[in-house]
Amino acid sequence: MAPSRPHALPVERPNMLHWLGGGLTALALLGLAQQAGAEETIIETHGYNFFGELGYGATYDHLNYVNPDAPKGGEIAIWTLGVFDSFNLYTRKGNAGALATIGHEDVLTTHADDPTAVYCFLCTTMEYPESIDWVIFNLRDDVTMADGRPWTASDLKFTFDMFMKDGLPSFRAAFGAFVEEVEVLDTHRVRFRFSPDSPMRDRIGLAGGMPAFSQSWIEENEYKIDEANILPIMGTGAYALDSYEIPSRIVYKRNPDYWAEDLPVSKGRNNFDSIRVEYFGDSVAAFEAFKAGAYTFRSENSSKTWATGYDFPGIANGHVKKEELPDGSLSLMQSYVFNLRRDLFDDIRVREAVGLMFNFEWSNESLFYGLYDRVTSFWGNSDLQAVGAPSAGELALLQPLVDAGQLEAAILTDEAVIPPVSSTRQVDRKNLRKASALLDEAGWVVGDDGMRRKDGKLLTIEFLDSSPAFDRITLPFVENLKRLGIDASLNRVDPAQERERQRKYDFDMTTHNGRMPLEPSTGLKQWFGSEGVDESSRNLMGVADPAVDALIEHVIAAQSKAELKTAVHALDRVLRAKKFWVPQWFKSKHTVAYYDMFEYPTPLPDYARGELDFWWYNAEKHEALKAAGALR
Structure with missing residues (x-):
């Protein structure tokens, strides 16, 4: 029994098409205000929140909930149920692999302890009038794709046009109702003009939900986002696909040349060298594999297993930790x-x-x-x-x-x-x-x-x-x-x-x-x-x-x-x-089990467990587990 469905790992993007998840936040009257002609005040800011103050200023050393000194290294291995035959999540065709968009980053981002605000990530600042008729993103000039090629405002406009042509109908309907025009102002400056009858509260967040794709890469690979494809779209993120075996395994590797590695927003994050996903045909087989050390982190969704199954030797000898972590999120509508x-x-x-x-x-x-x-x-x-x-x-x-x-x-x-x-x-x-x-x-x-x-x-x-x-x-x-x-x-x-x-x-x-x-x-x-x-x-x-x-x-x-x-x-x-x-x-808590080589900052933020984001690997503990024969 797996009461907290879906039992498969999420493959949805955390930020792209954030409008699908709900209110995208809006208007934070922060930053530099200046006059546009004699009529309208233009706001320039690093973040945006319609209903309140931003939790983070324009400068900070690191996110509040991370360990900025967390070591890098090691592997975390998780599980999911089912099958995959594609790495393109932007179509309903095929079965996209777990974490298929792990390497895709958006213009704006969110923080786990300030979930109703959006912040510049691929941009340095954004500018918009009080009417929010448009927004200009001043893009960073150091963003690079996974292969090192630069990313520019032209790439962003190309991506928007591609999704408007071949994206899911629901995407085209939403963006078409919001955005009248995307205009490249210069190499790293782009403006989204909004439809006058679109909801003000969603405009900036929606525009900032566009991912960073490369026009040259898309064209070189003749990629069609409306078709299933075992080739993932190259992104700018900290991780990229390393290997896969259909139908059993996917491995993502951390990019050693990740463009944002030294930014404050990245400190204490993206700590694992690799993330491995093991696929199983049923949850019973998956649990047996966990006990045998085939993967190393498990979110337990079965109350029966949680109450009666964790009596195997790994628990008794301390190789596996069983924990209940607080979860302040809204309840699922399961x-x-x-x-x-x-x-x-x-x-x-x-x-x-x-x-x-x-x-x-x-x-x-x-x-x-x-x-x-x-x-x-x-x-x-x-x-x-x-x-x-x-x-x-x-x-x-x-x-x-x-x-x-x-x-x-x-x-x-x-x-x-x-x-x-x-x-x-x-x-x-x-x-x-x-x-x-x-x-x-x-x-x-x-x-x-x-x-x-x-x-x-x-x-x-x-x-x-x-x-x-x-x-x-x-x-x-x-x-x-x-x-x-x-x-x-x-x-x-x-x-x-x-x-x-x-x-x-x-x-x-x-x-x-x-x-x-x-x-x-x-x-x-x-x-x-x-x-x-x-x-x-x-x-x-x-x-x-x-x-x-x-x-x-x-x-x-x-x-x-x-x-x-x-x-x-x-x-x-x-x-x-x-x-x-x-x-x-x-249940208002996370029930997790993991091999005792992972650590996390305390307290955890209310809205994120974060094992793939800001947990880290203890190399000494890993070696001890290997020496004890606890891991495969």
């Missing part, structure tokens, strides 16, 4: 989701009835060893979560949607929906009776064979999953649904089939995961908006609702933190009321 594109799930009573039959309390006690809390909100573990009845500010946003017939009037008075609470027996009879009544009311009647039908059609639901470890969680859910008269089943496929079927929206229910941002904005359209419902890999649910769309616009338009919080509360309330998910579980 859940079973309905495919709303299926006519069966048009009726909210069907969705609610199905949700009543998942017994979290029994699962947590019987399967999870009490390690988890229930996911209750899309912004759980934060003050963005809607609670109780709507506030006056929320009512002002919700009332017009009720008046327009887009929401039920109950949203104005009811408390925010929370998942049903069950007994600690697998089948909660109270919830079973309530679910049965809902299906009866919806016209799904129990026949002589105990199965429910409507207009002669059997009520059938298939769960799509690729993880054997999830069987012991989903199968009891399936059994409960069968007791309700639903022809429920679990179809476990391999990871490639799961991904392909999810891409085609070919499922009834599946497990979905993600984490909402602290300052959500345009990226919400990818998760819940009507525009991307037929192409977004994030909106697996198929949410296409005018009330949701309207509330997303309110979130995007928020001009203060108070406005943002109110709008997110209203959106969270409505999303939960739609009941297109069956929330699963989360």
Whole structure:
């Protein structure tokens, strides 16, 4: 069982297309202000934050959460599940390898202890008017690609044009709605002009999310970003692909000539000489390999394994450390989701009835060893979560949607929906009776064979999953649904089939995961908006609702933190009321195990565990482990 899905390592870029993750922050009135003509003040600054002060000034010695004296060297080896056949993440074709964009850097960057701000990285400063009609990035003149060739403003414009021509439709739609023109002013100066009707809060962060690619390299290799490719796009980053073996292994090596090695932002970071990723077909085999020393760092996503599996010799003799590290992040929105594109799930009573039959309390006690809390909100573990009845500010946003017939009037008075609470027996009879009544009311009647039908059609639901470890969680859910008269089943496929079927929206229910941002904005359209419902890999649910769309616009338009919080509360309330998910579980701590040759600074930042970023390798401990035969 792997409760904290997805079980595969993330291959998404941390900064590129940051708009997909949410609010990109904006306007920090820092830096040098000067007059442009007699009309508008131009702001020049090293960083940008719409709602508050920047956490870092223009000069600093190193990031607050790193060890600036961390030694360089060694290897960290991690694992992932599935297969890969490409290193191009910018297309939906193929299966991109884990950490496929590790070598790609963006114009702007974020810091783990200041997650709602963006800072110049490939630029020295940025300039923009108070209207944010445009932004000029003053690019660094020392940025080089992995092979040493220089990177310039022309390369940045070329990259933008390439993505606008051949990038994902969702990318083209977002950037096309924001950016009217990209203009090269000189070798290291480029201006993005923004559409007047684009959200101000997202403009600069969106433009700064462009990666550093080389026009000459792209053309020399005849690279097509809309096609799968086993050749990774060359970047400027600290790591580059060293070797791979399909389907079992990928190795990335640190670039000894990395252009940013001596910058303050790099001190104490990128400490490993190499990062190795081992692929496995199932989580059981992966854990056995870890115990045998085949890889060296493991984020444990199975509560059963965490509670009962760490009794092997490596733990007993101290070769392996087992730790719980604090995690201040928002809770994941991990859940079973309905495919709303299926006519069966048009009726909210069907969705609610199905949700009543998942017994979290029994699962947590019987399967999870009490390690988890229930996911209750899309912004759980934060003050963005809607609670109780709507506030006056929320009512002002919700009332017009009720008046327009887009929401039920109950949203104005009811408390925010929370998942049903069950007994600690697998089948909660109270919830079973309530679910049965809902299906009866919806016209799904129990026949002589105990199965429910409507207009002669059997009520059938298939769960799509690729993880054997999830069987012991989903199968009891399936059994409960069968007791309700639903022809429920679990179809476990391999990871490639799961991904392909999810891409085609070919499922009834599946497990979905993600984490909402602290300052959500345009990226919400990818998760819940009507525009991307037929192409977004994030909106697996198929949410296409005018009330949701309207509330997303309110979130995007928020001009203060108070406005943002109110709008997110209203959106969270409505999303939960739609009941297109069956929330699963989360824990507010990282459960990790690793061979005792890695070290990290304390305290860790709230929003980053950082093992691939700012942990480091102790050579003496490594030699001791090798001498003891603990590592392969």
